Amino acid sequence: MATYLATTHEIGGLFPLLAANQNPAMGARIGYDTLSGGAFHCSPIDWVLGGLVTNPNLVVFGEPGRGKSSTVVALLLRMMLFGTRTLISGDVKGEYSPLVRALGVEPIALGRGSPARLNALDLGPITTRWDSWSVARQRDELDGVLGRWTKLLVALAEAQGYTATVSDEAVLSHVLRRLVGAEDGYTRLREVTVPAVHHALAHPDPVLVERARFADERQFLDTLRPITDALGNLISGPLAGLFDEPTNFALDWAAPIQSMDLSRLRSRGDQAVAVALTVLGSWSSLITDLQEDGEIRIVVRDEVWRQMRLGVKAVQAVDSDLRLSRTDRKIQILVGHKPSDFLSVGNTGSQEVAIAQDLLALCSTRILFGQSTQVADDLAEDLGLGEPEQDVTTGWCMERQGRALWKLENQPGFKIQTVLSSAEKAVFDTNAQLRANGGR
Ligand SMILES: Nc1ncnc2c1ncn2[C@@H]1O[C@H](COP(=O)(O)OP(=O)(O)OP(=O)(O)O)[C@@H](O)[C@H]1O
Ligand SMILES: [Mg+2]
Structure with missing residues (x-):
């Protein structure tokens, strides 16, 4: 590597990075402005x-x-x-x-060949913080998480060739809320996985059918069949075993x-x-x-x-x-x-x-x-x-x-x-x- 010697007086003018553009000289130095x-x-x-x-x-x-x-x-x-x-x-x-x-x-x-598993519906650090939050904060954070999960499942269903309807989204949101335990007075959150969501859609309990305003189970199953099958493909398709089990690694922050x-x-x-x-x-x-x-x-x-x-x-x-x-x-x-x-x-x-x-x-x-x-x-x-x-x-x-x-x-x-x-x-x-x- 070439080495040059100069006085500080000259260096002041030579140092290539002194000439300024209007962008502040803060943070990572990326390269030069030509x-x-x-x-x-x-x-x-x-x-x-x-x-x-x-x-x-x-x-x-x-x-x-x-x-x-x-x-x-x-x-x-x-x-x-x-x-x-x-x-x-x-x-x-x-x-x-x-x-x-x-x-x-x-x-x-x-x-x-890797044992690492990431649950698509992972709660992340939310479970460890849960007890330290006020009820208002709990509700707020959980709404955010449920919103993300619904969007994610809808995107994954579309990847399987099915475009979810607003009714699908409403039912998904409902199912996720129940599975995570948000309806039990916000005491403890439960782990939710894609197979659990699939199961809740494929074998709906009467309360869900009623809450989602379906006439009966038959109507529920028929209406939600496409999204249920789309999620089913995630569990049995080429992604089987990757995102449908509880997360088994921890990130070192x-x-x-x-x-x-x-x-x-x-x-x-x-x-x-x-x-x-x-x-x-x-x-x-x-x-x-x-x-x-x-x-x-x-x-x-x-x-x-x-x-x-x-x-x-x-x-x-x-x-x-x-x-x-x-x-x-x-x-x-x-x-x-x-x-x-x-x-x-x-x-x-x-x-x-x-x-x-x-x-x-x-x-x-x-x-x-x-x-x-x-x-x-x-x-x-x-x-x-x-x-x-x-x-x-x-x-x-x-x-x-x-x-x-x-x-x-x-x-x-x-x-x-x-x-x-x-x-x-x-x-x-x-x-x-x-x-x-x-x-x-
Ligand atoms: N600033 C640079 N100076 C010199 N060589 C570079 C520079 N940036 C990239 N290269 C060379 O170009 C190669 C390709 O760069 P890079 O992988 O970052 O491209 P990319 O745009 O991300 O490509 P892709 O879309 O395929 O991911 C690098 O391996 C490196 O050899
Ligand atoms: Mg690249």
């Missing part, structure tokens, strides 16, 4: 406090291999210096695992990073991976919300576009995960290929566009890596992109890995080159697999 030549720092919470953005969430877009995940890694590693902890909510390719191990943490693997490695799931198919991402997204939002240690947490949802393929409800599930977030000390990072991933679930009808716009609004910072085609006009407008900025993403960003246009709400974009250290490159080498196979 227009000002100055350093570029990212600190989403400070950006919110400083009024630069309205929420601390980030969305990252770009074609495969442009350097999206590497920039996320640079961000989370450099934020760690400030005590920020990270949860990788679904590492589809297992590419974060070497990094996680290098930080002294063993990732939790889900899938073939003091660890700097935690990761759920899904690479072993890939052999079960794209849909299984997408379902897993949906479950994990809902679960990680719930548990990080309830973590009251005052730490800032980053929740990374890499490859979120896979989940979007499941359907409108899966997109809405992501939307509600972000929206229901109650803590302002959480930074959610969504990584996709292109903004229209959020629309790929259906025809470019108004409902899908509205959802995509909604989701984008929940992520104030948009990091746009290279794209070979311009984003559609209506989305460009939502991203606050003018023609020249679109040209940057299709031109300049495509010329080198790690280049991206950083848009903080509707301000003019920054042209940023992420700079990786050699240690970071070594520990997060997403081409390792390719190299290993090519070398054979």
Whole structure:
């Protein structure tokens, strides 16, 4: 490595990171701003406090291999210096695992050969806190959890090819409330699993039938057959045994990073991976919300576009995960290929566009890596992109890995080159697999 000597007088002018752009030099130093030549720092919470953005969430877009995940890694590693902890909510390719191990943490693997189980309807830390809460707080927290669970089950049913009706949702919400014990005077919560929900729908007791205002059991069964069967497929399909049993691992909240490695799931198919991402997204939002240690947490949802393929409800599930977030000390990072991933679930009808716009609004910072085609006009407008900025993403960003246009709400974009250290490159080498196979 080259070494240069200079006086402090000269260094003052030379140090590459002194020239300023208007972005505050707080938080993680990502790389340099190619227009000002100055350093570029990212600190989403400070950006919110400083009024630069309205929420601390980030969305990252770009074609495969442009350097999206590497920039996320640079961000989370450099934020760690400030005590920020990270949860990788679904590492589809297992590419974060070497990094996680290098930080002294063993990732939790889900899938073939792993004993780890995650209950899709896990209560997380809520059970241990329960007794210390007032009844009002208990009711409030439980409403939040039941809302998430209903959205999750509806999204999972859609993944099985069935679009739930409002009546389905109402019954599900009812069943979940009873199973968890919320109707017993809020004394103790019970563990709920997908098979238990399925059983309650397939063998309804008379009270449920009456409360849900069905004439008789026959009518209940006939009306709810599609959603019952859709949930049944989750228990017996390629995901059997993964998300339908009580969670059997504990997260170490003091660890700097935690990761759920899904690479072993890939052999079960794209849909299984997408379902897993949906479950994990809902679960990680719930548990990080309830973590009251005052730490800032980053929740990374890499490859979120896979989940979007499941359907409108899966997109809405992501939307509600972000929206229901109650803590302002959480930074959610969504990584996709292109903004229209959020629309790929259906025809470019108004409902899908509205959802995509909604989701984008929940992520104030948009990091746009290279794209070979311009984003559609209506989305460009939502991203606050003018023609020249679109040209940057299709031109300049495509010329080198790690280049991206950083848009903080509707301000003019920054042209940023992420700079990786050699240690970071070594520990997060997403081409390792390719190299290993090519070398054979
Ligand atoms: N800032 C950078 N400087 C130099 N090389 C980089 C940089 N960012 C990424 N790379 C290289 O590009 C490769 C691909 O990067 P990365 O895996 O982050 O892309 P990605 O956009 O997440 O791709 P995918 O969509 O396939 O997940 C890395 O393994 C690394 O070799
Ligand atoms: Mg990636």
